[in-house]
Amino acid sequence: MKSAAEVLVLLSRLSEEQVSYDAHTVLFHVEQLGLSYSQILLALRSATVVDDGGLPDSCIVEFPHEGQSLLCRFDINTDGITIVGFGWR
Amino acid sequence: MADGKFMALARFPVGAWMFQALLPAKPGKTPDNPRFAMTELMKLERAATLWIAENVAISKETVRFLRSQAGLTQAALAELLDVDARTVARWEAGETVIDRARFDALARLALEHGEGDETTLSRLRAEPVQRLGEIDLKVA
Numbered sequence: 628m629k630s631a632a633e634v635l636v637l638l639s640r641l642s643e644e645q646v647s648y649d650a651h652t653v654l655f656h657v658e659q660l661g662l663s664y665s666q667i668l669l670a671l672r673s674a675t676v677v678d679d680g681g682l683p684d685s686c687i688v689e690f691p692h693e694g695q696s697l698l699c700r701f702d703i704n705t706d707g708i709t710i711v712g713f714g715w716r
Numbered sequence: 717m718a719d720g721k722f723m724a725l726a727r728f729p730v731g732a733w734m735f736q737a738l739l740p741a742k743p744g745k746t747p748d749n750p751r752f753a754m755t756e757l758m759k760l761e762r763a764a765t766l767w768i769a770e771n772v773a774i775s776k777e778t779v780r781f782l783r784s785q786a787g788l789t790q791a792a793l794a795e796l797l798d799v800d801a802r803t804v805a806r807w808e809a810g811e812t813v814i815d816r817a818r819f820d821a822l823a824r825l826a827l828e829h830g831e832g833d834e835t836t837l838s839r840l841r842a843e844p845v846q847r848l849g850e851i852d853l854k855v856a
Binding site for chain 2: 643644646647648649650651653654656657658660661662663664665666667668693709
């Protein structure tokens with residue numbers, strides 16, 4: 628099982644090739660967030676783990692975006708991470 | 717399937733337009749929810765940026781989308797386009813409409829940002845947007 632600290636290390640070293648999106652999140656992403664994919668990657672690198680209850684399969688992190696706190700939920704797999712949802716705190 | 721790879725339709729909306737393309741994918745947890753690599757989605761995002769720029773598709777949603785592609789905050793864009801930050805917020809809320817010269821400048825910023833090119837960014841930092849183009853008018 629990965630610890631929150633290990634997740635942070637993973638995120639800080641994340642490359643574009645290691646990130647994937649599920650189709651539902653793609654639809655939500657552009658319409659709701661106003662963030663490009665490269666901006667999401669940058670934000671994840673400095674995100675804070677707020678929920679590690681589902682580790683190692685999933686995790687929720689938080690990062691600031693235009694005055695709001697944005698939550699990102701993702702699954703961790705052998706290739707990297709898959710972003711499966713966003714929300715606002 | 718194409719070349720033995722699993723392909724799926726990636727779609728994302730920007731206002732009235734739905735951009736979509738067949739991209740390499742991996743099966744997701746459910747059949748209707750495939751997973752796309754971020755590198756592939758970035759290509760689709762860039763293609764959408766180019767379409768919006770070429771078609772001068774001005775809307776509150778496309779302004780916000782182009783700003784995100786340019787990697788700029790509302791305040792940073794406002795400074796480059798020589799307007800108040802509240803003006804950018806009004807464009808993105810649909811309360812007012814961005815003018816053509818500034819929309820073109822925003823589109824160039826978005827396209828160039830994806831290529832690591834700072835040509836327009838440097839120009840706008842040195843000179844207000846309204847001086848980028850001159851329009852000769854004949855007044856009767």
